Amino acid sequence: MNAADLRYHAEQKLAARSPKHQKSPIDEQRLLHELLVHQIELETVIENLRHTQDELAASQARYFDLYDLAPVGYLTVSSRDSILEANLTATQLLGVPRHALLSQALSRYIAFADQDIYYLHRKALIESAQAQTCELNFVKADGADFCVRLEMNLAIAADGEQILRIVISDISREKTKDQYLRQAAAMFETAREGVMVTDANMRILVVNRAFTELTGYAAEEVIGKTPKTLKSGRQDQAFYADMWGQINNCGYWQGEIWNRRKDGEIYPQMLSISAVRDENNRVTHYVGVFSDISQLKDAVARLEFLAHHDPLTNLPNRLLLFARLEHCIGLSRRERKSAALLMLDLDRFKDVNDSFGHLAGDELLQQVAAKLSCRLRGIDTVTRLGGDEFAILLEDLARPQDAALVAAEIIESLNEPWRLSNGSEVRVGVSIGISLLPEHGNSSEELLQHADVALYRAKAEGRGNFKYFSEDLTQAALRRLNLESLLRRALRHQELLVYYQPQVDISTGRIIGAEALLRWHHAQEGMIPPSQFIPVAEEIGLIADIGEWVLTQVCRQGRCWLDAGLPPIKLAVNLSPHQLRHGDIAASIDAILSQTGFPPEFLELELTESALMERETEVVLVLCQLRALGVRIAIDDFGTGYSSLAYLKHFPLDVLKIDKTFIDDIPQLEDDKEIASAIIGMGHTLRLQVLAEGVETQEQLDFLQEHGCDFYQGYLKSPALPASDFAALLRSQF
Known part of the structure; x- marks a missing residue:
């Protein structure tokens, strides 16, 4: 209801009153005034109500906005x-x-x-x-x-x-975020690297478990302290100044540092330090992460050692030898100083390996290395090149002859008996080749090569001695290398031949057998003596193939002669020590006999005395297997070995061959006559037939006949002949 409505109702009310109730004009004016006042008040109330309604609507709108958003x-x-x-x-x-x-x-x-x-x-x-x-x-x-x-x-x-x-x-x-924090916490605690967090003043706030394991400090022992607690004292102030300069400039530093554990041990760390900054670029924390690199440094040092040293003997190796040789060559050029390179090769070392095993061989090499090291000066270098080869660099030699003095002392020292941990006593010798600086070369390769050439010469001349290098030896070494190549080709191209030297019954003068001798006729080189190519074949491992080829050729030829109607004779073939030691020689010979059809009773196998003495027990077993096949066994070059004659009774032998060196000076030298006579008597005592090699004169034959020797071979009857000529000679005697 608005004001006009109120006024209208008021007037209607006044008009309705009876005249007796009518007021005076003054009263009417007062009433009208009151009505106006009430009207104004009412309008004010209505306006306030409208305002309240608007506020309520606005509040409701805000509520729904807040609810929705x-x-x-x-x-x-x-x-x-x-x-x-x-x-x-x-x-x-x-x-x-x-x-x-x-x-x-x-x-x-x-x-x-x-x-x-x-x-x-x-x-x-x-x-x-x-x-x-x-x-x-x-x-x-x-x-x-x-x-x-x-x-x-x-x-x-x-x-x-x-x-x-x-x-x-x-x-x-x-x-x-929570998962990330849990993972970060797990990583922090389980990390294998030590982690340390400090405040901006370098006071330690927190450390992880690896920190306590690596340093030995419990967390409560370091929290609140500074990392100076771990300081080893090995780095100087300049080191730390450089480190903090990099952290302040770059916010990060990484490097190797030495710190101290709680027990006082100093150890190397790989440490990284990072600065943590807030939104205002102020440092709030430092985080240090480190790992113990002791094992890594040990491994690196070990690898460095192994790169320049032999792992078995701990001696310098070839690489370090070359480095020191280069140093010596430089000194020689600048100060005219001399040096010598000695190449050593142990004699009979392979016998130790074969007899007692490689562990025993390794132990012997360690003992040899120790003895060589303790007998030389501090400036000299002992190295192991590999296998049983050593090299010694003698620096600052006063005279070239001094190298010979050292070599002689080494030979004498290494020739003494060696006692192994298994209780065995072994003997080895040593051969030495010597090259001099600057006389024999101006590079490491030349000096080593020339010392190696001299070593081969020393071994070829009987072992247990030393030789200096010379140009003649170089040519001989080149000849040997060429011979090796030619020999491999000769076996492939059938350049090898078998000659036969008659073996004669002394009592009847008739040929009863022949020794098969290997010959090599090269198209350009001509006839190459066995003394040149047989040692090469043994060194390069070709002797087994050659030996098998010779056995096959001889058995095949023997079968042909029998088929041709020639009288049966025994054919003797030399076996090398290599054939005896390696492979199954009995099975191989059995296969050859079966293949060729040659009767085993006509095959005689010759072995040297030294071959019999090596690994005696095993050799006896092999010889028994050969005898079981029906073949005969002869001991060749008897008297030139180093064994006791009493050992002969242990071997299943048939024939004893007197070496040519004991026949050459008969009848001039009484010693040779007595030796030959003693060998004949001893052979017969052991129920062996005796054959003399190298008989060239009638006087020698008469002596042998007088002392009861059974057979002989030599130029007196005939040199070694090709198969066709030998067959003709055999036919001529019947």
Whole structure:
């Protein structure tokens, strides 16, 4: 009701009064004034009410804005799980428009694995009316999942029905951050590197478990202190000044540093220090990460040692020898100083390996290395080149002859008996080749090569001695290398030949056998003596192939002669020590006899005395296997070996051959006559037949006949002949 309406009603009221009730004009004026005052008051009240209504509408609008735009989702859900209301944030979180979300079941948007959790908390809320909170994984309409905190309260709607007021907060980022922090904490504690965090004043705030393990300090012993507690004292002030200068300029430093453990041990670390700054670029913390690199440095040192030293003997190796040779060559050029390089090769070392095993051989090499090292000057270098080869560099020699004095002393020293840990006593010798600086070369390669050439000469001349290098020896070494190449080709191209030297019965003068002798006729070189190529074949391991070829050729030839009607004779073939030691020689010979059809009783195998003495027990077994095949066994070059004659009775032998050196000076030298006579008598005592080699004169034959020797061979009867000529000679005697 406005003011005009009030006035109208007032006038109507006055007009309705009876005349007797009419007031005076003054009273009417007063009444009218009161009515106007009331009108104004009423208008004021109405205006205030209108203003209050506007404020209420504005407040309601603000409420709905806050409700819709709140940072959390608000849902009203019925007791049957149907969504009744949802704010804008809830629709955004679920990725569903509001109109599509209403009347939907809330559980539809909860991950299947978390459905039970939701229903259990919802049931507890309805039953107890106690607010419930839980964490669940929700699934958006597009399938993406996110983690929420769900807060549920129970309320009563206007119609009296129970409803659920639900607040959903997206906590995915918090979960990710929390997980990251847990992972970081786990990494911090389980890291194998020590970690230390300090404040800007270098006071230690926190350390990890690896820190305590590496330093020996418990956390409470270092927290609040500075890293100076770990200082070793090995770095000077300049080192730390440079380190902190880099940290201040770059915010980071990494390097190797030595620190001290709690027990006082100083050890190397690989340390990195990083400065942590705030938004104002002020340093708030320092983080130090370190690892113990003791084992790494030990491994590097070991690798460095192994790169320049022999792992078995700990002597310098070839690489270090070359480095010191280059140093000597430089001194020689600048100061005219002399030096000598000695190349050593142990004699009979292979016998130790074969007899006692490689562990015993290694032990012997270690003993040899120790003895060589202790007998030389500090400026000299002893190296192991490999196998049983050593080299010695003698620096600053006063005279070239001094190298010979050292070599002679080494030969004498190494010739002494060696006692192994298994109780065995062994003997080895040494051969030495010497090259001089600057006489024999101006490079490391030349000096080593020339010392090696001299060593071969020393071994060729009987071992156990030393030789200097000369140009003649170089040519001989080149000849040997060429011979090796030619020999391999000769075997492939059938350049080798077998000659036969008659063996004669002294009592009848008739040929009863022949020794097969290997010959090599080269198209350009001509006839190459066996004394030149047989040692090469043995050194390069070709002797086994050559020996098998000779056996096959001889047995095949013997079968042909028998088939041709020639009288049966024994054919003698030399076996090398290599054939005896390596492979199954008995099986090989059995196969050859079967293949060629040659009768085994006509095959005689000759072995040197030294071959029999090496590994005696094994040799006896092999000889017994050969005898079981039916072949005969002869000992060749008897008297030139180093064994006791009494050992002969242990071997299953048939023939004893007197070496040519004891026949040459008969009858001139009484000593040779007595030796030959003694060998004949001893052979017969052992029930062996005796054959003399190298008989060239009638006087020698007469002496042998007089002393009962059984057979002979030599130029007196015939030199070695090709197969066809020998067959003709054999036919001529019947």
